[in-house]
Amino acid sequence: MDLVSKYRGLLGTGIFHAVLLILMFVLTINGSVIKPESEGITINFGTDETGQGAEEPPQQEVKQPEEPKVVATPEVKRQPPREQKKDAPPKILTQNLEDAATIQKQKEEKEEADRIKAEELERIREEAAEKRRRDEAERARLAEEQRKSDQVNAIKGRMGKSFGGNSSNTGTGSEGTAGKTGNQGDPTGSVSSSNRGPGGGQGAGISYSLDGRNVIGSLAKPEYTINDYGTVVVQITVNKDGAVVTAVPGAKGSTTMDSRLLEAAKKAAKTARFNKVTSPEAPTYQRGSITYHFKLL
Structure with a gap:
């Protein structure tokens, strides 16, 4: 259907231009033909209907009427109808x-x-x-x-x-630092005093307090190499098996706070072993103390 319309438009355009050319040709020929002068009486040349005198005035140029100008109509080209583009299917935005x-x-x-x-x-x-x-x-x-x-x-x-x-002193039954068996001190003194005075005592200088419990073997002597003396009381906690689970040196009754003596006493106390308790009424942990008397080397 579009092709037929296109041909019809071209044919109409050609016919229109052909008619236009014929008209221009006819009009141009008719305007350029000069009609012959009619024969008759010669008439004096003049430009006015009145005049006076025998002399012919100078001839003036007579302007011929201008020929009508034929304006050519510009050729109008008919644009063939544009083919309508089919709408493209919408793109699917998959991305x-x-x-x-x-x-x-x-x-x-x-x-x-x-x-x-x-x-x-x-x-x-x-x-x-x-x-x-x-x-x-x-x-x-x-x-x-x-x-x-x-x-x-x-x-x-x-x-x-x-x-x-x-x-207050169950175990060895001896207390002091003199190196002999006995309770070193003075009969008039106080049991809480650390001043021994004359008398004897256990050579090891070690005693313990743990109610109802006995030492297995003997208490280890602390190892120290410094030339110092003093008493270190180590507070111990013993379980039912007789093992020392905690040892804290420097408890009440200690006369020295030298870190080296305290550490030596703690290590010795940790090695102590006591008898086991099997009674269900016995406490799981029992507290006591071990006293070490350090003397000069």
Whole structure:
């Protein structure tokens, strides 16, 4: 249908131009033909209807009427109708959709990872809180057992004193630094004084206090190489098996705080072994002390 319209337009344009050329040709020929002068009486040349005199005035140029100018009509070319372009199908933005899906998946994975991390942190906090509760309960239990043990020891100590006993030095039965068996000191002195005065004592210079428990073997002598002297009291904690689980030197009754003597006493106290206890009523841990008397080398 478009091709027929195109041919019709071209044919109409040709016919129009042909007619236009014929008209221009006819008009041009008619304007250029000079009509012959008609024969008759000769008339004096003049330009006016009136005049006077015998002399012919100078001839004036008579302007011929201008021929009409034929303006050529510009040829109008008819543009053939443009073919309408068919609308192209819309492009499917698959790349954008894939990118959006990837971003959404990454977002979901990040949210899942954050959730798992938060749950793990919460679990760690709960475990730490539970451990603190267990530790506090264990400390409270040990403190209660120690309190009961101290009460029992205090009662036994009072009973022993009432019968003339001395519970402050159970074990070797000897105390002092003179290097001989005996209780070094003065009969008029105080049992809490560290000034020995004349008298004898155990050569090793070691004694212990742990109610109802006996030493297995003998207490180790502290190893030291410094030329110093003094008394170091080590507070010990013993379990049911008889092992020393803690040893803290410098307890009440110590006369020196030299770090080298304190460390030597601590190492020696950690090697001490006492008899086991099997009674279910016995405390799990029992406190006592070991006293070391250092002398000059």
